[in-house]
Amino acid sequence: MARRLTLLLVLAGLLAGCAGTPRAQRAAPTDAGALLAIDAAAAEAYAQGRHADAVEHYLQLVRERPQDAAYWYRLGNALVNTGAFDDAAVAYLRAVAIEPGNARAWHNLGVVRVQQAQAALAGAVQHAEPGGEVFHESLRLSTGLYSLVKPVVDRAPPPGSPASPVQQGGAP
Numbered sequence: 001m002a003r004r005l006t007l008l009l010v011l012a013g014l015l016a017g018c019a020g021t022p023r024a025q026r027a028a029p030t031d032a033g034a035l036l037a038i039d040a041a042a043a044e045a046y047a048q049g050r051h052a053d054a055v056e057h058y059l060q061l062v063r064e065r066p067q068d069a070a071y072w073y074r075l076g077n078a079l080v081n082t083g084a085f086d087d088a089a090v091a092y093l094r095a096v097a098i099e100p101g102n103a104r105a106w107h108n109l110g111v112v113r114v115q116q117a118q119a120a121l122a123g124a125v126q127h128a129e130p131g132g133e134v135f136h137e138s139l140r141l142s143t144g145l146y147s148l149v150k151p152v153v154d155r156a157p158p159p160g161s162p163a164s165p166v167q168q169g170g171a172p
Helices: 002-020 032-047 051-064 069-082 085-098 103-127 133-148
Strands: none
Touching: 032 051, 032 069, 051 069, 069 085, 069 103, 085 103, 103 133
16 A cells, blocks of 8 residues: 555656656756666566566656656556556556557556446445345446456557567557
C-alpha cells in the first residue's frame, strides 16, 4: 500500500511538474546515450519478467521525457504486471492525454478499469449479507466481468523484441 501511494505521488508530481515548471528550473536532462541505456534496461527487465525493475526504469524515463506517450504506455504495462492496476490506469491516462489516438493505451485502460470494477464487485460479494440483493447483484456482475478480464491487456513487447501473439503494429 505504501509503495502504491509513493508511486501515485511520484506520478502526480510528474504530471504537475510537467505542466508548470519551466525546463530551465528542472533537473539537468539526461543525455541521449543514458536515456537509451535506461530504455534498454527497461526493455530487458520487462522481457525477463522483472516487472518491478521495469517500472523503476520507466519511471526514470517518464521523469526525463514526460511528453513521451510510449514511455507512459510501457510504464502502464509494467505496472499491470506488478498488479498495480490503479497506478497503471494513471499511466495509461497520461499516455492518452499526450496521444489521444493511442488505441492500445485506450484498450489497456479499459481492461484495467474492468479489472478494477470486478475486484470492487468481488469485495461487495464478500461483505454483503449472504442471499441479499446486493450480494446477488454484485455476484452476477462480478462473475460476468471476471469472464471478460482474463489476461487480455495488450502487452506490446519492448522495441526490438519478438512480437507477441497479440497484433502489435507500430510502436508499443
